[in-house]
Amino acid sequence: MESSSYTDVILVDLEDNAIGQMEKLEAHQKGVLHRAFSVFIFNNKLELLLQRRAFGKYHSEGLWTNTCCSHPAPGETVLEAANRRLKEEMELECQLHTSFSFIYKAELDNNLTEYELDHVVVGFSDETPHINPSEAIAFKWLKLEDIAEDIKKHPEHYTAWFKIILTDHLSILTSQLPHESLSKNHI
Numbered sequence: 154m155e156s157s158s159y160t161d162v163i164l165v166d167l168e169d170n171a172i173g174q175m176e177k178l179e180a181h182q183k184g185v186l187h188r189a190f191s192v193f194i195f196n197n198k199l200e201l202l203l204q205r206r207a208f209g210k211y212h213s214e215g216l217w218t219n220t221c222c223s224h225p226a227p228g229e230t231v232l233e234a235a236n237r238r239l240k241e242e243m244e245l246e247c248q249l250h251t252s253f254s255f256i257y258k259a260e261l262d263n264n265l266t267e268y269e270l271d272h273v274v275v276g277f278s279d280e281t282p283h284i285n286p287s288e289a290i291a292f293k294w295l296k297l298e299d300i301a302e303d304i305k306k307h308p309e310h311y312t313a314w315f316k317i318i319l320t321d322h323l324s325i326l327t328s329q330l331p332h333e334s335l336s337k338n339h340i
Contacts, residue, residue, distance in 0.1 A: 162187040162224040165270050169254065174227050178211065184258065184266030187224065190231050191314060192239055192274045194220040194247065199330055200294035202282060204243065206312070207290050212261045215290070218312040220245075222271075235274040242289060243282035249274050253325050259313035271314060273322070275329050297327065 161174040165188050180187050194202040202220045206213055221242040225234035232249055239245050252275045258268045282292050301319055304311055318326065 161227055163227055169270050181265040184268045186268045186270060189224050189269040190235050190272040190274050191222040192220045192235050194276050194278050196279045196294055200296055203293055203295060204289040205291040207288055212263055212265045213312045216312045217310055218315040231272045242285050245278055245280055245282050247276040247278040249276040252329050255322060257314060257317050267313060
């Protein structure tokens with residue numbers, strides 16, 4: 154259960170134009186395209202802050218994923234929602250910027266389908282997170298190349314969207330980082 158009080162997601166077309174709204178669980182049951190975001194927080198060592206999703210989440214419970222993710226509420230921008238959820242889930246605040254977006258569709262547990270136009274949001278912080286136990290049960294900082302290696306060995310330990318970002322969009326993500334030590338050749 155997310156700590157936010159809203160229950161609707163923003164339905165979008167392939168160009169990210171809002172075309173309506175729908176209750177969040179219903180959108181996942183019907184596999185309707187909607188707006189989402191995935192936050193990636195890096196520290197000064199360029200390690201990514203991962204969270205392990207809490208048990209009891211309506212899907213992907215207990216899996217490792219990026220720092221936080223969710224859906225903007227109707228009337229809320231992606232960056233407003235990303236800042237709100239980062240604070241709610243990890244008790245972190247930092248400057249965020251939208252990096253890129255992509256559309257994906259993935260079958261999940263509980264007969265749910267993620268069909269999302271996902272905005273990848275990036276920020277930098279060396280603060281220690283204080284996780285909300287209803288959202289996450291653990292966190293760790295890891296280098297992208299170590300995560301990519303573990304995904305190859307244990308893909309079942311990670312969320313669908315996180316695996317897609319790290320396999321299909323990694324070069325875009327790493328191009329946003331300040332050091333060349335994360336070049337595509339190292340991952």
